[in-house]
Amino acid sequence: MNEGNHIVKQVRAALERDSRVRFHTHPPKVSLDEEGVLTLEGELADIVAKKLALEHAASIRGVSGIVDRLQVRPSKQMSDAEIRDHVRDALLEESALGGCSIRTADGEHWRKVSQFTAIPACSLDIKVEDGVVTLNGKVNSLSQKRLAGVLAWWVPGSRDVINGLEVAPPQEDNDEEITEAVKLVLEKDPLINADRIRVTTHNSMVTLEGVVTNHQESEMAEMDAWYVFGVDGVINRLELQS
Numbered sequence: 566m567n568e569g570n571h572i573v574k575q576v577r578a579a580l581e582r583d584s585r586v587r588f589h590t591h592p593p594k595v596s597l598d599e600e601g602v603l604t605l606e607g608e609l610a611d612i613v614a615k616k617l618a619l620e621h622a623a624s625i626r627g628v629s630g631i632v633d634r635l636q637v638r639p640s641k642q643m644s645d646a647e648i649r650d651h652v653r654d655a656l657l658e659e660s661a662l663g664g665c666s667i668r669t670a671d672g673e674h675w676r677k678v679s680q681f682t683a684i685p686a687c688s689l690d691i692k693v694e695d696g697v698v699t700l701n702g703k704v705n706s707l708s709q710k711r712l713a714g715v716l717a718w719w720v721p722g723s724r725d726v727i728n729g730l731e732v733a734p735p736q737e738d739n740d741e742e743i744t745e746a747v748k749l750v751l752e753k754d755p756l757i758n759a760d761r762i763r764v765t766t767h768n769s770m771v772t773l774e775g776v777v778t779n780h781q782e783s784e785m786a787e788m789d790a791w792y793v794f795g796v797d798g799v800i801n802r803l804e805l806q807s
Contacts, residue, residue, distance in 0.1 A: 569597045572627045576603065579621040586614045586621070593618060593635060601629035608636050612718065612791045613799075615725075620797060636697065636724040643722025645693040646671075652691050652698055652723075653678055655716040661749075662709060665689050665702075689713060689730070696724035703731045707738055711746040711794045712753070718792040728794050740766040743795055747771055750789050757786050762803065764790075769797040777803045 573595050580595075581588045591614065593607035603622055609615050615635045622631055643651075653669050656662055657679065664686035667679045675690070687709065688702035698717040704710050714728040736742075744766040751759035762775040771790045777783045783803045790799045 568627065569599075572601075572603070572625060573597050575625050576622050576628070579625060580618055583617055583621060586618050591638075595622075597628075601627055602632060603628045603630070604632040604634060606634035608638050608724070610638055612637055612788060616791055616796075616798075639696060639722045639724055641721035643696075643720070645696065648696065648698060648720050648722045649691055649693040651720040652693070652717045655719065656689055656691070656713060659712065659716060661712055662687070662689070662704075665704070665709075667691070691717075696722060697727065698723050698725070699727040699729060701729045703733045705733070707732055707736050707742050707795075708746050708749060712749060714794050715750050715753075715789065715792045738795060740769065743769060743771065743793065746793050747790050747796070750793060751786060754785065754789055757782055757789070762786060766796075769795060770800065771796050771798070772800040772802060774802045775804070776806050778806050780805070 576595050580586045587610050591607065591609045593605050593609065596604045605618060605622060609618065615637055618635060619631060619633060622628060649669050653667060656667055666677065666685035666688045668675045668677050668690045670692035687704045690701040692699045700713055700717060704713065710728060710730040710732055713730060714726050717723060717726045744764050747764045748759065751757050751762055761777070762773055765772045773786055773790060777786065783801060786803060787799050787801045790796055
């Protein structure tokens with residue numbers, strides 16, 4: 566067995582070992598080029614499986630880079646236009662993104678959906694192809710970048726979100742920034758009582774503690790944390806209300 570085949574076999578074994586990836590029901594394609602760049606391609610069950618698959622693959626010695634072509638099975642079948650319009654509306658309605666100019670792509674044409682008499686504070690470009698949402702433009706903070714990404718993930722037809730938003734001026738990221746972003750996202754989710762959930766972050770690993778009313782709320786809170794850009798893992802210690 567040559568080195569490339571050995572690395573691919575190791576990656577596949579790592580994905581199989583983690584039940585949350587659900588490798589046997591949603592097996593992704595794994596390939597490696599001559600430069601050691603690994604490509605993962607396929608449809609996984611949810612954002613948790615996608616992020617864990619990427620983390621496991623990156624941990625294998627000999628992998629020099631990863632091409633992410635993994636997508637998430639949508640909870641609802643929607644056309645690209647429907648997804649685009651839902652993302653647009655979510656961004657327009659979000660007060661934290663007030664003052665941002667927003668454009669949507671319709672094929673090769675761009676359409677402005679927000680108008681300002683003064684120079685806008687930030688800009689958001691939305692494009693959707695085959696269920697994959699791409700966000701480009703400039704925002705003022707990491708929290709805006711993260712929130713925009715989560716709002717796009719929350720659209721039930723989204724298969725993936727490519728968050729290319731630039732933060733200007735550049736802002737240094739850290740665990741405290743991630744914690745605040747996760748707290749903000751939980752507060753925005755109407756199905757979660759964020760007041761009863763404590764969030765801490767260490768080395769980009771988020772821990773959720775507190776009390777929830779049922780398993781669904783626990784799973785949704787964990788999923789929301791995974792959606793946040795920059796989160797490398799989530800430890801769910803939420804307990805059911807007795």
